[in-house]
Amino acid sequence: MINIGILGAGRIGKIHAAAVKNYNNVNLKSIADPYLDEKWAKDLGIENLYKNVEDIINDESIDAVYICTPTDTHSDLIIKCALKGKAIFCEKPVDLDINKILEVKKVLDKTKVLFQIGFNRRFDSNFKKLKQLVDNGELGNLITLKIVSRDPSAPPLEYVEASGGLFLDMTIHDFDILRFISNEEVEELNVNAGNFVSNFGDKDIDTAMIHLKLKSGAFALIENCRVTTYGYDQRVEVFGTESNIKFENIFEDCVVKTGANGTSYGKPLDFFLERYSKAYENETFAFVQSLKNNTKSVVGIDDALESALLAVAAKKSYDENRVVKINEIRQEFNIGEK
Numbered sequence: 520m521i522n523i524g525i526l527g528a529g530r531i532g533k534i535h536a537a538a539v540k541n542y543n544n545v546n547l548k549s550i551a552d553p554y555l556d557e558k559w560a561k562d563l564g565i566e567n568l569y570k571n572v573e574d575i576i577n578d579e580s581i582d583a584v585y586i587c588t589p590t591d592t593h594s595d596l597i598i599k600c601a602l603k604g605k606a607i608f609c610e611k612p613v614d615l616d617i618n619k620i621l622e623v624k625k626v627l628d629k630t631k632v633l634f635q636i637g638f639n640r641r642f643d644s645n646f647k648k649l650k651q652l653v654d655n656g657e658l659g660n661l662i663t664l665k666i667v668s669r670d671p672s673a674p675p676l677e678y679v680e681a682s683g684g685l686f687l688d689m690t691i692h693d694f695d696i697l698r699f700i701s702n703e704e705v706e707e708l709n710v711n712a713g714n715f716v717s718n719f720g721d722k723d724i725d726t727a728m729i730h731l732k733l734k735s736g737a738f739a740l741i742e743n744c745r746v747t748t749y750g751y752d753q754r755v756e757v758f759g760t761e762s763n764i765k766f767e768n769i770f771e772d773c774v775v776k777t778g779a780n781g782t783s784y785g786k787p788l789d790f791f792l793e794r795y796s797k798a799y800e801n802e803t804f805a806f807v808q809s810l811k812n813n814t815k816s817v818v819g820i821d822d823a824l825e826s827a828l829l830a831v832a833a834k835k836s837y838d839e840n841r842v843v844k845i846n847e848i849r850q851e852f853n854i855g856e857k
């Protein structure tokens with residue numbers, strides 16, 4: 520039996536706890552959060568409830584941990600858990616500082632513990648099928664890739680301040696999906712961004728249009744916004760020499776009303792919890808399978824690093840109002856060119 524401990528039981532920690540609990544042959548043994556909702560944890564049947572993560576990290580019976588604490592704690596916790604030989608699932612991003620991600624990578628390479636990053640969209644059936652069609656050659660050569668990724672509501676300012684900002688917190692998923700679907704790396708990018716819908720002031724931007732050129736010469740566009748009036752907006756379109764492949768939002772229901780004033784549908788599903796509930800289960804399945812079969816992580820530290828580099832490039836492009844080559848960022852951190 521694999522014993523699992525969860526560090527941090529906020530929005531995403533609770534989702535992972537439910538996914539682990541659903542899974543046969545693993546035991547969600549412990550959970551730690553200074554502000555733990557004990558009733559929720561007891562109802563879920565978790566044996567050990569702690570306020571301090573060290574109680575889980577120092578427990579030799581724990582085989583794997585889920586790191587679901589705020590972003591600025593991830594890298595230190597990964598290093599501590601890796602040195603104790605625990606398999607690690609960590610929420611994105613690994614860190615806000617590329618040098619810390621490189622330090623984490625060194626420790627993971629040395630300890631060789633299993634590490635999976637929380638890029639949940641890779642495990643969503645729409646993204647998976649779209650990628651399969653691209654991989655099967657049904658798209659032909661990629662010409663353009665468009666990602667729309669908008670949240671229904673902005674997180675609180677305290678969250679934003681510790682999150683690293685829009686590019687590292689939110690767009691990082693889109694950077695990963697772009698790499699996942701295209702099987703390509705980015706050559707350069709250019710950002711237009713601003714504040715339209717939040718109260719972030721000068722703490723962060725809430726809207727961005729990111730134009731990217733891929734290594735093959737294909738173009739991509741990522742559109743982000745922190746607030747919509749109509750739910751979670753998650754759409755992708757790829758256009759190639761053989762076809763156009765896309766998916767639209769998933770709606771709350773399938774009811775379509777047509778009347779004198781036109782046709783109306785339900786709203787898109789509200790947010791990540793609803794839209795990606797199955798994807799979170801699938802990513803836990805993948806993590807546990809890798810652990811049981813002693814196989815390589817399906818989405819690991821190198822993917823976490825590449826997407827973080829794109830986020831840093833996007834921030835630089837916005838700050839300096841210019842096109843940024845990704846190799847410029849790689850050189851800054853002494854990472855070999857791609």
Ligand SMILES: NC(=O)c1ccc[n+]([C@@H]2O[C@H](COP(=O)([O-])OP(=O)(O)OC[C@H]3O[C@@H](n4cnc5c(N)ncnc54)[C@H](O)[C@@H]3O)[C@@H](O)[C@H]2O)c1
Binds near residue numbers: 588
């Ligand atoms: N992949 C996704 O879809 C997704 C979605 C949301 C959040 N996230 C990521 O998950 C992380 C957490 O985000 P969230 O929205 O759940 O935040 P949250 O604020 O809802 O939850 C964080 C929890 O961690 C606890 N915590 C804080 N410091 C701690 C510590 N030292 N030890 C143990 N617990 C501690 C807090 O009490 C809180 O309950 C962030 O890094 C975020 O980027 C990923």
